[in-house]
Amino acid sequence: MAIMANTIKEIRKNEGKENVLLLDAGDTFGDDQLANITRGAAIIQMMKLLEYDFMALGNHDFDYGRQRTKELQTLAGFAFGGANIIDKETGKTFLDHPFLIKEISGIKLGIIALGYHNSLLTGNKANMQGLNFVPGDKVLKKHLPLLSAKTDIIIILSHQGTAVDRITAKKFDDIDLIIGGHSHDIISGPEKINGTYLVQALSDAAVIGEVKLHLHNHKLQYAHAKSHLLWTDKHQADSKMQSLITSLRKPHLEELEEKITVAKETIGRQYKSESPCEKLIGNLLREHFNAEIAFLPGVGYGISLNGTVTSEDIYRLLPHPSKIVRLNLTGKQIKSILEQTDTNQKPGEKQEVVGGLLQSSGISYMLDYSQPSGNRIGEVKVNGKGLELHKKYKIVTHSGMLNGLHRYDVFQRGKKY
Structure with missing residues (x-):
């Protein structure tokens, strides 16, 4: 500024x-x-x-x-x-x-x-x-x-x-x-x-x-x-x-400049493709909460992390307060969530585009935009194993997703664990 x-x-x-x-x-x-x-x-x-x-x-x-x-x-x-x-x-x-x-x-x-x-x-x-x-x-x-x-x-x-x-x-x-x-x-x-x-x-x-x-x-x-x-x-x-700026920051310096960690390599954020930043956050969430899959929204703001990472650096990437949510979702529901992210990006009507690519950890899949919506997702694997449609999986995400952010209403059908 x-x-x-x-x-x-x-x-x-x-x-x-x-x-x-x-x-x-x-x-x-x-x-x-x-x-x-x-x-x-x-x-x-x-x-x-x-x-x-x-x-x-x-x-x-x-x-x-x-x-x-x-x-x-x-x-x-x-x-x-x-x-x-x-x-x-x-x-x-x-x-x-x-x-x-x-x-x-x-x-x-x-x-x-x-x-x-x-x-x-x-x-x-x-x-x-x-x-x-x-x-x-x-x-x-x-x-x-x-x-x-x-x-x-x-x-x-x-x-x-x-x-x-x-x-x-x-x-x-x-x-x-x-x-x-x-x-x-x-x-x-x-x-x-x-x-x-x-x-x-x-x-x-x-x-x-x-x-x-x-x-x-x-x-x-x-x-x-x-x-x-x-x-x-x-x-x-x-x-x-x-x-x-100095006067506005002064009462909050201790909180703003709290040192959180050190990034030895640049950790960037992507919006329309897989994001290194969200992958890291997803891995941390899965490990801490013993979940199989982490889902986070695709967002297009924030800085790359490099060197000393402070509290305000983290807030520039995750500025909107939300609570962590743990859910059980079936494989069928998970596939529906993946289909929603492809629809969000290529809905047919440009006015209906919303958010970036759904960010995930613990899951891999193929997305083919040349196919019609609803048939674009294939080869879904959870931690290297094929997705089972009737099996229940442990998911970690945040309250925004639970509230239907970017049209991900399926999260609301999950059972908290």
């Missing part, structure tokens, strides 16, 4: 601060131990210092509950939006900021924020109680005509993920730019689809995406984009931001 602050300062200096908008496509409050300790306040204070203009609400921006999200917006002093996040009780947009209209040098920009339509499948549903997450295209049909009449440029600030953003660009003709999030892609280029420019700036404050809009007669002619990769050995930290 300190390096990001300095990069933003340089861009504002070069372009004129009055000509620059600072936007975020969501998932900002958590995924960090200091954020968890302060229930999002530490990150919001940093964002406030950076003077953000607008932010789309990501699925993990509800990790401390909807009331806390509301409190954090008050603390921030800038708007959080999600035109497709509806309060069931009032029928209105949650926090009442579906879009932002901003005028720069006589040009009116309309920025519509979209949250993740599958948010209820990616976190604790109790934290999002009373909210309805609808597909973005449904609300765009309402908001686009209204904003097009009032503004010169239409921007979508999206936490839908790249695959859905591409569908949106094809479906609607009057969108000038989509600034994406959620799928953690790096798209500078920018990509152009149906006259709409598409960009995304990775995740975890590793990249600042800069987009310049070139206009003539109040109409977009073209967009130029680039990614600023924030390598810590190549950029200076902003002293003011560093001072704030």
Whole structure:
């Protein structure tokens, strides 16, 4: 964040601060131990210092509950939006900021924020109680005509993920730019689809995406984009931001910097394939709880572990509090879980993609995406022996999976041991 602050300062200096908008496509409050300790306040204070203009609400921006999200917006002093996040009780947009209209040098920009339509499948549903997450295209049909009449440029600030953003660009003709999030892609280029420019700036404050809009007669002619990769050995930290970070960390240093272990080799995290980090965690869980199989969700955030590993390093990989669960599941139920992970990745409709590949330990299988859903899993073995459909196996996982995270409802049919 300190390096990001300095990069933003340089861009504002070069372009004129009055000509620059600072936007975020969501998932900002958590995924960090200091954020968890302060229930999002530490990150919001940093964002406030950076003077953000607008932010789309990501699925993990509800990790401390909807009331806390509301409190954090008050603390921030800038708007959080999600035109497709509806309060069931009032029928209105949650926090009442579906879009932002901003005028720069006589040009009116309309920025519509979209949250993740599958948010209820990616976190604790109790934290999002009373909210309805609808597909973005449904609300765009309402908001686009209204904003097009009032503004010169239409921007979508999206936490839908790249695959859905591409569908949106094809479906609607009057969108000038989509600034994406959620799928953690790096798209500078920018990509152009149906006259709409598409960009995304990775995740975890590793990249600042800069987009310049070139206009003539109040109409977009073209967009130029680039990614600023924030390598810590190549950029200076902003002293003011560093001072704030130091003060926020100071009361919690002992907890944050507790040394847990040493990684003699780099332990990385994968998202769409087997993950060394999750394999290690799964092995530890199986050993400690005498289980045959460990299952963990596929997630796409966090750092690689290398050298001394502290408490906050672990929290960056496992930031969402959950409890360990031990279950007996039949071989048939286990095969159904494996079929669910292949469906999650290749469901047919791109809007239905959710989560990464199910992470596992103690089990091996073949996954063939060329086959139709339901027939993609084969050669399943548990600790080297063929899976027996009627046999009960000892499983260790966590409470998120038990609650149906990423559509893994089968865990709810297991018996605790």
